[in-house]
Amino acid sequence: xxxxxxxxxxxxxxxxxxxxxxYVCHCGSNIAGTVDVAEVxxxxxxxxxxxxxxxxxxxxxxxxxxxxxxIEKDIKDLALDRVVVAACSPHLxxxxxxxxxxxxxxxxxxxxxxxxxxQVSWVHSDKVAATDKAKxxxxxAVERVARNEPLEPQHVPVNPAxxxxxxxxxxxxxxxxxxxxxxxxxxxxRDPSIGGHMAQFDxxxxxxxxxxxxxxxxMVSAGTHPNITLLTWSEVEKVDGYVGSFSVTVRKKARYVxxxxxxxxxxxxxxxxxxxxxxxxxxxxxxxxxxxxPFPQAVPKYPVLDRSNCTYFQRGKCKACxxxxxxxxxxxxxxxxxxxxxxxxxxxxxxxxxxxxRRVTQYGYGRLANVFSSLEFERLTNSAGPxxxxxxxxxxxxxxxxxxxxxxxxxxxxxxxxxxxxxCCMQSLKFAHLVKERTGATVYxxxxxxxxxxxxxxxxxxxxxxxxxxxVRGKVAEVTDAARLAGENGKLIIQVEDTLAGKQRRxxxxxxxxxxxxxxxHDAADxxxxxxxSCSHDxxxxxxxxxxxxxxxxxxxxxIAGCVTGPKDIPATVAQGAAAAARxxxxxxxxxxxxxxxxxxxxxxxxxGCRICNDLCPFNAITYIEERAVTEINPALCQGCGTxxxxxxxxxxxxxxxxxxxILAQIDGLLLRNLEVPAAxxxxx
Amino acid sequence: MSEQNExxxxxxxxxxxxxxxxxxxxxxxxxxxxxxxNVRLIRLMxxxxxxxxxxxxxxxxxxxxxLITGCHPGECHYLEQNYKAMRRFRLLQRTLAQLGVExxxxxxxxxxxxxxxxxxxxxxxxxxxxxxxxxxxxSGSPAPRRPSWITEAIGEAEPGAVAIEVEVGA
Numbered sequence: 074x075x076x077x078x079x080x081x082x083x084x085x086x087x088x089x090x091x092x093x094x095x096y097v098c099h100c101g102s103n104i105a106g107t108v109d110v111a112e113v114x115x116x117x118x119x120x121x122x123x124x125x126x127x128x129x130x131x132x133x134x135x136x137x138x139x140x141x142x143x144i145e146k147d148i149k150d151l152a153l154d155r156v157v158v159a160a161c162s163p164h165l166x167x168x169x170x171x172x173x174x175x176x177x178x179x180x181x182x183x184x185x186x187x188x189x190x191x192q193v194s195w196v197h198s199d200k201v202a203a204t205d206k207a208k209x210x211x212x213x214a215v216e217r218v219a220r221n222e223p224l225e226p227q228h229v230p231v232n233p234a235x236x237x238x239x240x241x242x243x244x245x246x247x248x249x250x251x252x253x254x255x256x257x258x259x260x261x262x263r264d265p266s267i268g269g270h271m272a273q274f275d276x277x278x279x280x281x282x283x284x285x286x287x288x289x290x291x292m293v294s295a296g297t298h299p300n301i302t303l304l305t306w307s308e309v310e311k312v313d314g315y316v317g318s319f320s321v322t323v324r325k326k327a328r329y330v331x332x333x334x335x336x337x338x339x340x341x342x343x344x345x346x347x348x349x350x351x352x353x354x355x356x357x358x359x360x361x362x363x364x365x366x367p368f369p370q371a372v373p374k375y376p377v378l379d380r381s382n383c384t385y386f387q388r389g390k391c392k393a394c395x396x397x398x399x400x401x402x403x404x405x406x407x408x409x410x411x412x413x414x415x416x417x418x419x420x421x422x423x424x425x426x427x428x429x430x431r432r433v434t435q436y437g438y439g440r441l442a443n444v445f446s447s448l449e450f451e452r453l454t455n456s457a458g459p460x461x462x463x464x465x466x467x468x469x470x471x472x473x474x475x476x477x478x479x480x481x482x483x484x485x486x487x488x489x490x491x492x493x494x495x496x497c498c499m500q501s502l503k504f505a506h507l508v509k510e511r512t513g514a515t516v517y518x519x520x521x522x523x524x525x526x527x528x529x530x531x532x533x534x535x536x537x538x539x540x541x542x543x544x545v546r547g548k549v550a551e552v553t554d555a556a557r558l559a560g561e562n563g564k565l566i567i568q569v570e571d572t573l574a575g576k577q578r579r580x581x582x583x584x585x586x587x588x589x590x591x592x593x594x595h596d597a598a599d600x601x602x603x604x605x606x607s608c609s610h611d612x613x614x615x616x617x618x619x620x621x622x623x624x625x626x627x628x629x630x631x632x633i634a635g636c637v638t639g640p641k642d643i644p645a646t647v648a649q650g651a652a653a654a655a656r657x658x659x660x661x662x663x664x665x666x667x668x669x670x671x672x673x674x675x676x677x678x679x680x681x682g683c684r685i686c687n688d689l690c691p692f693n694a695i696t697y698i699e700e701r702a703v704t705e706i707n708p709a710l711c712q713g714c715g716t717x718x719x720x721x722x723x724x725x726x727x728x729x730x731x732x733x734x735x736i737l738a739q740i741d742g743l744l745l746r747n748l749e750v751p752a753a754x755x756x757x758x
Numbered sequence: 759m760s761e762q763n764e765x766x767x768x769x770x771x772x773x774x775x776x777x778x779x780x781x782x783x784x785x786x787x788x789x790x791x792x793x794x795x796n797v798r799l800i801r802l803m804x805x806x807x808x809x810x811x812x813x814x815x816x817x818x819x820x821x822x823x824x825l826i827t828g829c830h831p832g833e834c835h836y837l838e839q840n841y842k843a844m845r846r847f848r849l850l851q852r853t854l855a856q857l858g859v860e861x862x863x864x865x866x867x868x869x870x871x872x873x874x875x876x877x878x879x880x881x882x883x884x885x886x887x888x889x890x891x892x893x894x895x896x897s898g899s900p901a902p903r904r905p906s907w908i909t910e911a912i913g914e915a916e917p918g919a920v921a922i923e924v925e926v927g928a
Contacts, residue, residue: 191787691837714836715807
């Protein structure tokens, strides 16, 4: 047991009755509209006095500075030693009221919140039943707080080094911000180069800047920054520790290239005889070699040898790259390297996967040659892409004279994803503009709703309208090559209901572009689990608060940025990368962070050494001490889940903050057993 | 369901995990999803913290049912502690059956932080099922747990022992 606990048990052990203040919040009409706040206050004052309530008040907004001052004044004037605020969820205002208590000289852990808004007024409509439930919830909190102990948070130092996982624009931005502030960053990327999806694009909406022109300088800065260690072709395998001192195990996959010797001259790629279809960077439209850098501006410049496609690894001979390498940098014996890095904070910016349009079978992607995915189209328009920027059909030569662009493929669709992918409208408008500009073709955009909410977006829509792109409001039913009418032969026919004209239309086109949804990474759930954060039901990482804390997670020290939290355009992604960096820098500059003192500890004199608890801890915080035949818990490793506390048959493990005494008392309080007077006990007057 | 049970408003104690189901309850609130007011929630850090004694205590102290909630299997904030909660739950169900408590009175529900609506629906379902079972009336329930300043004042060793005289004053 720690010092705080001893102090506490002596406090309640000397039979001293607590002096509890109860504060019931109206929250405007949020609570008072459904719960009779005055009645709850009066009831608490009258009926809970035996539990130690000495004062009960209600106030319009307890969280306002006046409300907080009310509590502070009572703590001082009435010598309160416990406080219960019946208001909103503790996840919202617990720290507000605990800080108020601290200001008044009361240990913040002697303050409890009773959630009568989220758990009562907002979810019930019957006023009488809601008021009764509010009383019960308050009574539970009063019984609990009477057994709370004064606690002190554990202060842990913050390692100033940071890890950023994911080298797309969000990760690059976060890494650069932190590195520029003077702290070290490990930037981990799964692919051979940083750059992410943005490196595959040609133009960016609505300004039509060239993606490479604005991205590559950032990539180079990240690659050459003295404070950034790039770990490309690497994956995080394991994360141990907690905020301030994470220990991250990273597998650096074998490149089969000695980076110390490689100059990035590219001779190996030139000489490699094996051509491989590039499914990643070129979206299946182009080739790369078995030894390759995904694109000319790749950072770092060192190539990667793809073992599964390498003639030497598969057949035992070739080694053309080794023969021609002028610096002898090829190393066929290289092995994966596993490194452990110590960092204080982690930013996850692992991005998104593109929805596979094959899943919408009626659109014919993968079956009809001239149906393209949005990423394929990006590569077609890219001057560094497989067609050098020529917009042509799958045969590689024919320019389309009519192009249909389909919005919302896999998003806003109950069969796939309910959400809006946020970028597809603008992306489709950009495509329409590029087709017009480069081929002069007739362009149709098939949309459900046009969503152009950000800066200069709607102006771009107006521009595309003026350029003569045709817009059909309706969800495309089918794309087919089965011609029925004159003029449909050899074309792709788009069957759509034009909901503005109230007509079914068949529109023959040469090329169809599907604006596919953004989806969570296929392994997002695994990654979330590895880093101890959670995913929403559709697979995006959950923010600490969707509005007020969009880049933090429920796990201290783990931040999220960019499309990992949901579809986003580039400006929003960059802003989140910078925001996550600001949060990390805040941690670093504080030098130490206070951790919630919710921990388990063994009361040695009660421990029989049965070792039942030993296998229960996934954090290896529990060890058995042979010499003393007792179990010990390492407070730095303990995460406070309380599983061992519940398991100990001797009751020898104390769960600080969630003790048996507190919880059992709360149960009695919730069930209003505290109001009953035992038969043999004289009633109190 | 007998007519009598239709009138009956059961009291159910719900145990929630700080990371998922408690947040689901918050979310249900924020989204104004309505559910019956019969469930009173207790926040634990993890479903793994649930000592089966808590369930027995709740039933003994007057609850007609207990709802245990936690993160979905594989999604535990503490990696795998919800599996331990599940094991204890199965064992507890068998014990309760031997004590004559219907299995429907103590239920385990998984709810992630994003599943406010689902949690509300599950609460509604559990309330209806417990309502159909009628009051538990677990006779012989112990006397209320009194605060230590009372038990110590009256020299009461165990909760439930007969108190002789007591003087409680501020």
